Amino acid sequence: MSTFRDRIEATIEHLIAMLDAMDGDTDREPEPLEEQHDRRLFLQHRKRSCWPN
Numbered sequence: 001m002s003t004f005r006d007r008i009e010a011t012i013e014h015l016i017a018m019l020d021a022m023d024g025d026t027d028r029e030p031e032p033l034e035e036q037h038d039r040r041l042f043l044q045h046r047k048r049s050c051w052p053n
Helices: 004-023 033-048
Strands: none
8 A cells, every 4th residue: 555655756756747748858957058059050051951841
């Protein structure tokens, strides 16, 4: 038989998994500035590219 604490822990883990599934970010930490810059350049290059997306 599980204790009340075990049930609460399972509920919290379930809710965290749901939030991760909703936002797709498992660590909840913002991207480093360097990666944000790289992504922006990638998207700009992709828009200018003549290749179909």
